[in-house]
Amino acid sequence: MTQWSKDIQMAEEERKRTVESLRKRFVATGHILWGRELSELTPHEMFRTVAATVKELLSENWIRTNRIYSEQKTKQVYYFSIEFLLGRLLNSNLINLGVKELLADALKGLGISMTRYYEEEPDAGLGNGGLGRLAACFIDSLAALGMPGHGCSIRYQYGLFEQKIVDGQQVELPDRWLRDGFVWEYRKPDKAVNVRFGGNAWMRPRPDGSLELVHEGGTTVMAVPYDVPIVGANGKTVNTLRLWNAELNKDFTLYGVTQEQREERQRYQRFVESITEFLYPNDSSYEGRRLRLVQEYFFVSAGVQSIIRNQLRSGVPLHSMDEHVAIHINDTHPALVVAELMRLLVDVYELTWGEAWAVTRRVVAYTNHTIMPEALEKWPIDMFKPLLPRIYLIIEEINRRFLTEVRRRYPGDEERVRELSILQDGQVHMARLAIVGSHSVNGVAEIHSEILKNTTLHPFYEFYPERFNNKTNGVTHRRWLIGANPELAQLLDDTISPAWRTEPSYMADFARYADHHKVQQRVAEIKATRKKILARWLREKTGQRIDADTMFDIQVKRIHSYKRQLMNILYVIDAFERIKEGMAEDFLPTTVFFGGKAAPGYYIAKETIRLICAVAQRINNSQAAEGKLAVVFLENFGVSLGEAVYPAADISEQISTASKEASGTGNMKFMMNGAITLGTLDGANVEIRDAVGDENAIIFGMHADEVMNYYANGGYSVWDEYNGNPTIRRVLDRLVDGTYGDFRSLYDYLLRNNDEYFILKDFEAYRAAHEEAARRYRDKEAWRKSMIINIARSGRFSSDRTIREYASDIWGIRGVQ
CATH class of the missing domain: 3.40.50.2000 (Glycogen Phosphorylase B;)
Incomplete structure (x- = not known):
């Protein structure tokens, strides 16, 4: 027998051992999960058993990936997006781990055809369209390239809606994608943080002439992370999509209090549950628009708190945070990252304003997806200020200092000041906040980036020409060609x-x-x-x-x-x-x-x-x-x-x-x-x-x-x-x-x-x-x-x-x- 033949034989024997190992793992997992014979399981239970087996395979590399990032103090990017339109993950995870055919053979030996269970997985209701699909492609590519990059978003209870066509018209039904849970997530209650809304905030002078913050009252909501592993194409790198869920403190109770207190607690309970209930609340009402703003600050605050906590745990000084962290804003929904990072650095960790601002601008980058000026996100000040009083004060100060710089460069040009002001016409302009508070602003196609520079964001391009650049979008060929069209692949x-x-x-x-x-x-x-x-x-x-x-x-x-x-x-x-x-x-x-x-x-x-x-x-x-x-x-x-x-x-x-x-x-x-x-x-x-x-x-x-x-x-x-x-x-x-x-x-x-x-x-x-x-x-x-x-x-x-x-x-x- 030639060496070549021996190598082939050894490879085939190794394959058989792997298939047998997968078969045993699958059977054991099914027994542990359900306590019944495989032949008694429903199709959905079979899907969950397959998924659980896959999770076992990827968990070791997930732990290893995080250990490498920690030990090497690797710079990591956190991609903040209000949407991550993942699609089904079973097929892509199998492909990326390189075990799709092996597991299929293992199940075939048990008389089970794996293909019939793919459709048991619901599409995760975490996005609507191109914005969310782009974010999903990006975190897929980050993992595939072995790059340290993670997603940050909201764990919506209901997706946008399930569309039905009834009598020739669209009818919207609740997208109950979490009805049977999300098999790929890991709840991490020990990583929970608190997010604060409302109250009164103002600056009070100290005897030495400096100012101190006073923030009284308000409502605190617990944000609990649910982590989803994102498997790279080689299976070695497994990054994390962190989804934040609004939850009641475990000590919360409606009982043992007066009727008035019970009603107040019921209102609080409803408020907490509403935060992560729906993707895109109906914005035709004041309350719907306000809830959208609540969502945006909720996941931004939770995410930034988590990042800083991780940096401190790894021993990284916050003054040099930008050497270890990059935060990317996907459109304007997470633009409050700028103000929240400033709040934490100044109020909690006591950096000077100048130190905090330098760090923030070096850490944050912004992608614009909107050509139409009327579609750029804005919030009424009379809604924004009572809901986020400290954040509003910070934006006021960012704007005051920025406009001082504008007036110095363009003396007497108040029209230019108006075009550049973050606070203008009774509105908080989120794109303007994102541009002023970041070091990079990019469009997503060559023509789009040129239009931004020449029209939509022209005043800012003139002020910060070095910040503007183009990054043409892309899609992951692993899902859209290898997974969707295997014959062509x-x-x-x-x-x-x-x-x-x-x-x-x-x-x-x-x-x-x-x-x-x-x-x-x-x-x-x-x-x-x-x-x-x-x-x-x-x-x-x-x-x-x-x-x-x-x-x-x-x-x-x-x-x-x-x-x-x-x-x-x-x-x-x-x-x-x-x-x-x-x-x-x-x-x-x-x-x-x-x-x-x-x-x-x-x-x-x-x-x-x-x-x-x-x-x-x-x-x-x-x-x-x-x-x-x-x-x-x-x-x-x-x-x-x-x-x-x-x-x-x-x-x-x-x-x-x-x-x-x-x-x-x-x-x-x-x-x-x-x-x-x-x-x-x-x-x-x-x-x-x-x-x-x-x-x-x-x-x-x-x-x-x-x-x-x-x-x-x-x-x-x-x-x-x-x-x-x-x-x-x-x-x-x-x-x-x-x-x-x-x-x-x-x-x-x-x-x-x-x-x-x-x-x-x-x-x-x-x-x-x-x-x-x-x-x-x-x-x-x-x-x-x-x-x-x-x-x-x-x-x-x-x-x-x-x-x-x-x-x-x-x-x-x-x-x-």
Whole structure:
């Protein structure tokens, strides 16, 4: 026997021992958890047994990771985000630990098929859209790269909502994702901290002329951390997502007191429970908005207290805290980090203001996700000050000192002072606080960062030009390609080697196969398989049958007017009209998919969903459209459904009004799975187009500078479009002539509000883009080549690349494992 043969035999024997060890561990875990035979367990109990077995495997490396960070006094980054849209963790944890096939074989020996238990895991209700999914990708990449980085957020009892479509309309049901608990979390009551709200705070002069803080009264809430292990791709690094839960002190009681005291305690109990009850409380009322502010301070205060406590325990002087800690603010929701860190350093640990401010600015960095000035977060002072009196005093002092600096640089320019003031027009401006209190401000796509510098945040860019930079978003290829599309991942292994799995930039080598006939054919086969899987899922879940041989044209994202789902469905109405009139004999058979949630109070978005459903009902029951056009609304779209949707798409609809989308990440997930982008030059679409070339993307519509010129100078009339274009007039008239029901709401929204997102201005270009897509799709060889180019060029949009840039340019951290 050769040495090579001996090595193979030894490897196979080792594999068998590992499989047997996993099998024994799984059986023992099931017996310990449930005290019953495996054959008696329910599917959910089987899932929890699998998950518990996986937790045993990762816990050793989790402990080891934390020990290394502590012993080496490694600089660590803490990523504060109000959302972490994790998706299901079982499959990704198995992949990252490298035991998915081994555990499947172990269970197979027990007559158990593991695949049937994946769907028993609920999607964690910890986020809504791109903001939360980005945060999830980032902590995945941090662990994959062996970098010391952790998440900080809220443990919401209920997610945004579970979307149901009833009689063609969105209905919101509670997202009870924690009904059976969260199998991956570890409650850490010994790490609890107290967070204080309300009371009265003021500065009182001492005899020596200095000032001392007086903070009387208020309400204290206990914040208890629940830690979730985040497993890196090699399984060695296991970082932590810390979720804070508001809880009553264990000594709390409603009994043995007067009626008045009981009522007061009941109010306190309700207040505590409300803090972490819902993701995004309904902000249509004063109390709802106030609760959102409570949430933001709650997790910020708890998180910063925990960080400082950890630093002190490791013996790190707070004066040099920035050498060991970086705190990153994901959008403005955690901007109170700036004021809370100052409060702790000055009030509790008695640093001077100057010392504390220097530390704070070196520690904190801020990512902006919002181009639209009206969407930048602001809080009324008359709400903010009574709720957070000491924090308000600190912000007042930050602002006073900052404006002194502004006036020194721009003497007599009070308009400049007004533009830069954190406290202005009775509001606390959170983005301004984040910029003033940090050392880095970044956008999330090249065009977005330029718009921030030139328009939205221009006064601050002029004041702090050195702080502004760009970090284009990315997505984790481990979930969105390796996990969601294993057949495509295998093809990449077979053609360019598996090295791309740990270094996604190597995916560029796949472009060498763009003209390779067999590779083209295999890519087409994989796409066809994924389309059939999605069609089968739809049939099993809803009963709707679709033709998997049609072109799949997909737009899945939060329903919002600037994302222009309304333009998409108006195009579908136009296409249906042409089909009925016999003017589209060569119309490419297409299935158009929509998916996404509308905020409960967002009337136009909900009306858009209603229109999509009404049009779908009419088209899908029309003999004229049969075999040519079908419409699907994917109910309750989320991460897990996305794992089936993105690999199945032929067309990726990325059609936001140019200058409105900060980046987008769905565009990257589609691209990574071989879909062709049909979109505007907005957000990361610009960089996608640059990466693949005009021949491998379909770009249409106005550019950002044209849009911003209309906003600044006027000159656009929606009535000119309506009166001057018979196609547009006919499509809009269908909204009010009873064809699909009464959609006067959308008709008036477009015509009475002068089409604020230029849907009708871009409509003809959008039609032409679809015609171009159909023309290209018919050329099978050219289309398959475009698919390969898109897949190959998607490596640069991996969140691993993004995190390396953050680590080197902003945080100053490095991989340690």
